Amino acid sequence: MTAFLALVRKDIRIFFQDRRAVIMSFVAPILIGSFFGYVFGGASRSSDPGRVTVLVVDQEAGAVSKAILSKLTANKTLAVQNSTLEDAKQLVRKGKAPVAIVIPPNFGKLATQAMFSGRERPKVQVYLDPSHQMESSMIEGMLTGYVMEAVSKEAFSGDLGRATVDDSLKQLESVPAQESAPLKGFLQALSRYNQSTQSNQTNRRDAGLSVPFELSEEKLTSRQGTEYNPYAHSFGGMAIQFILFMGIDVGIGMLLDRQRGLWKRFASAPLSKWTLLSSRAVSATLIAMLILAVVFAFARIVFGVKIEGSLPGFIAVCAGFGLMTSAYGLLIAALGKTPQAARGLSILATLLMVMLSGAWIPSFLFPGWLQSATKLVPARWAMDGLDGMTWRGLGWHEAVLPVAALVAFALIFGTIAVWRFRWETE
Amino acid sequence: MLQAQGLKKAYGKLVAVDGISFEVNKGETIGLLGPNGAGKTTTVSMIAGLLAPDAGQVLIDGKPVTGDTNPVKRKIGLVPQDLALYDELPALANLELFAALYDISGAKASKAIDAALELVGLRDRAKDKVATFSGGMKRRLNLAAALLHDPSVLLLDEPTVGVDPQSRNAIFDNLETLKSRGKTLVYTTHYMEEAERLCDRIVIVDHGRVVANDTLAGLYRRLPATNKLLIDLVDGSKLSDPSALKAVPGVQSAELIGNRLSVWLKDLSDGAPGVLAWLATGGHPFDHVSSEAPNLETVFLTLTGRSLRDS
Numbered sequence: 001m002t003a004f005l006a007l008v009r010k011d012i013r014i015f016f017q018d019r020r021a022v023i024m025s026f027v028a029p030i031l032i033g034s035f036f037g038y039v040f041g042g043a044s045r046s047s048d049p050g051r052v053t054v055l056v057v058d059q060e061a062g063a064v065s066k067a068i069l070s071k072l073t074a075n076k077t078l079a080v081q082n083s084t085l086e087d088a089k090q091l092v093r094k095g096k097a098p099v100a101i102v103i104p105p106n107f108g109k110l111a112t113q114a115m116f117s118g119r120e121r122p123k124v125q126v127y128l129d130p131s132h133q134m135e136s137s138m139i140e141g142m143l144t145g146y147v148m149e150a151v152s153k154e155a156f157s158g159d160l161g162r163a164t165v166d167d168s169l170k171q172l173e174s175v176p177a178q179e180s181a182p183l184k185g186f187l188q189a190l191s192r193y194n195q196s197t198q199s200n201q202t203n204r205r206d207a208g209l210s211v212p213f214e215l216s217e218e219k220l221t222s223r224q225g226t227e228y229n230p231y232a233h234s235f236g237g238m239a240i241q242f243i244l245f246m247g248i249d250v251g252i253g254m255l256l257d258r259q260r261g262l263w264k265r266f267a268s269a270p271l272s273k274w275t276l277l278s279s280r281a282v283s284a285t286l287i288a289m290l291i292l293a294v295v296f297a298f299a300r301i302v303f304g305v306k307i308e309g310s311l312p313g314f315i316a317v318c319a320g321f322g323l324m325t326s327a328y329g330l331l332i333a334a335l336g337k338t339p340q341a342a343r344g345l346s347i348l349a350t351l352l353m354v355m356l357s358g359a360w361i362p363s364f365l366f367p368g369w370l371q372s373a374t375k376l377v378p379a380r381w382a383m384d385g386l387d388g389m390t391w392r393g394l395g396w397h398e399a400v401l402p403v404a405a406l407v408a409f410a411l412i413f414g415t416i417a418v419w420r421f422r423w424e425t426e
Numbered sequence: 427m428l429q430a431q432g433l434k435k436a437y438g439k440l441v442a443v444d445g446i447s448f449e450v451n452k453g454e455t456i457g458l459l460g461p462n463g464a465g466k467t468t469t470v471s472m473i474a475g476l477l478a479p480d481a482g483q484v485l486i487d488g489k490p491v492t493g494d495t496n497p498v499k500r501k502i503g504l505v506p507q508d509l510a511l512y513d514e515l516p517a518l519a520n521l522e523l524f525a526a527l528y529d530i531s532g533a534k535a536s537k538a539i540d541a542a543l544e545l546v547g548l549r550d551r552a553k554d555k556v557a558t559f560s561g562g563m564k565r566r567l568n569l570a571a572a573l574l575h576d577p578s579v580l581l582l583d584e585p586t587v588g589v590d591p592q593s594r595n596a597i598f599d600n601l602e603t604l605k606s607r608g609k610t611l612v613y614t615t616h617y618m619e620e621a622e623r624l625c626d627r628i629v630i631v632d633h634g635r636v637v638a639n640d641t642l643a644g645l646y647r648r649l650p651a652t653n654k655l656l657i658d659l660v661d662g663s664k665l666s667d668p669s670a671l672k673a674v675p676g677v678q679s680a681e682l683i684g685n686r687l688s689v690w691l692k693d694l695s696d697g698a699p700g701v702l703a704w705l706a707t708g709g710h711p712f713d714h715v716s717s718e719a720p721n722l723e724t725v726f727l728t729l730t731g732r733s734l735r736d737s
Contacts, residue, residue, distance in 0.1 A: 006526030010512070010519075017514045261508025265571065268474040268504040269527035270495045424477050 064108030237359030251332025313399030503577030562593020
């Protein structure tokens with residue numbers, strides 16, 4: 001036991017002696033977690049929400065285009081700017097704005113006419129930055145709704161609408177009565193409706209088509225009224241990433257011990273293989289849990305990240321991930337031939353593991369097959385477990401599966417490490 | 427005390443150790459002498475339990491050194507060729523760790539560490555990080571780390587590699603102190619001077635085999651000549667046939683290069699007067715005479731046909 005404790009103490013002491021390791025393990029996840037948290041929603045929690053810039057080239061400058069512009073401007077997610085056609089195209093091309101909308105001359109008149117007859121529909125030109133496809137699609141959807149509202153309002157109550165109805169009724173006079181009767185009746189009724197709204201300002205305001213439903217949005221987090229805190233995910237993700245890097249250092253450190261001849265001292269002493277490997281596993285697990293504790297303590301104090309779910313579940317996930325990381329380090333030590341050769345390959349493997357865990361971008365954005373495939377990635381279980389116990393506010397029983405998966409990975413890695421470890425040294 | 431019996435170790439087709447056997451008595455110091463790649467380190471690794479031999483066994487006080495936790499390993503102290511220390515930790519922390527490997531802690535550890543540091547002259551640097559030590563100091567600390575559990579057998583694998591002459595002398599003083607305390611030392615080196623100075627007996631190893639195992643005097647007795655007489659002639663060209671010197675009693679062989687005449691003698695005091703008289707009477711005046719004692723380099727050359735350092 002003396003040897004075991006001394007080996008654990010030595011590992012922890014050496015870890016804290018290495019300033020680079022301490023910075024990488026504690027400071028880096030806090031800095032990068034803060035950045036990602038801010039970018040992925042942290043900014044929108046502040047008073048200055050991030051807006052999508054939309055350039056509008058209003059070539060009509062009429063009632064309909066002004067109504068569309070007004071609705072776009074009223075949307076809090078958009079920053080609408082008037083522009084000229086050339087400037088708008090140039091800015092989108094340079095990536096300064098994701099989308100530009102060009103409302104053509106006579107848009108209101110042509111669109112209103114197109115509503116009641118088969119006349120050619122006017123074209124609203126939209127210029128897109130292909131790297132902002134998601135924002136562009138969102139704006140196109142909004143624009144469709146706003147155009148429908150503005151055009152139908154003009155058709156049912158505006159001057160253009162009345163003129164269009166009168167014009168259509170005149171054209172129907174040349175059509176046989178049997179064919180034109182239904183449409184003629186509709187247009188006459190619409191003309192009467194227009195006349196009535198002309199005299200009644202209240203009705204006129206409400207005229208036209210509108211979206212026949214309202215969206216009611218509620219973010220399902222730990223409990224009603226508790227806001228989603230994006231820092232919870234970003235801090236968890238970055239802690240996972242840098243703890244895995246610490247795991248690499250564990251493996252590289254063991255290879256360096258071998259290279260420096262220290263393994264000879266250990267192997268010449270009356271120590272079991274179990275003592276040598278388990279002491280390293282325990283020290284790495286303790287360091288990993290300490291990193292998680294410090295990172296989440298910072299997130300709690302500065303960004304208000306709370307363990308909304310089960311605290312024992314959170315601790316169990318941290319311990320399971322720490323254990324898995326230590327086994328991962330042992331695996332690197334067992335499979336690596338030299339520290340130099342092992343470092344490059346293990347960094348690549350770690351980055352892939354972190355990427356697939358959803359630590360950088362949430363895994364629900366992955367294609368379906370990839371979401372299923374990432375269940376083979378241990379860090380994914382750690383990410384799910386930490387998300388579940390923090391912002392999702394799940395109970396301890398929801399931690400059981402992630403913890404079981406992490407322990408299973410630790411056992412697999414540990415078994416391979418023991419099997420492949422080069423015990424003999426010369 | 428220590429018996430290596432028919433040790434064999436191969437790495438694929440490469441046979442590193444091919445049936446090495448020797449014994450070391452309590453308090454004795456033996457030198458494992460051989461060129462790089464001769465199999466010295468592999469042999470020491472098998473004795474220390476770092477490597478399992480393909481064949482043969484190692485016995486300490488009649489007990490085999492097998493298994494990780496075998497208590498017999500407590501009788502062995504290994505000083506590896508590498509500086510097996512944590513540079514980032516103070517000397518004291520290193521020694522506390524290495525003591526703990528043998529289940530030594532608390533006051534017992536402090537006492538052992540104090541004694542080891544005292545021996546190697548590093549007591550005043552105990553709290554300094556190893557990274558701040560010179561190469562020689564690290565070598566001495568490397569030695570101290572092997573002494574904490576008071577082993578009866580010390581395995582020293584080239585413990586003076588890369589150190590300056592002053593530090594080498596300091597290490598030798600430490601080893602002589604340990605020898606005087608009755609420790610059994612197994613010292614591997616390819617420096618003949620070290621083996622000559624320290625060892626009671628020399629085991630010469632080459633290509634994984636024991637070529638000779640004897641005391642220094644015993645090894646010298648195997649040489650056809652034990653001393654070399656060097657004579658600078660005034661005019662070497664006058665001595666047309668140096669082999670004629672073989673007629674002088676005690677002369678084994680002679681060689682003339684320029685004005686320098688080298689004469690190998692069975693015994694210096696018996697043979698030298700005759701050689702000098704032969705030259706004087708033969709009309710070969712000389713202006714300088716010196717002699718070279720035999721050394722292990724000569725022994726190795728004689729036994730293997732190769733130089734220790736060039737092998």
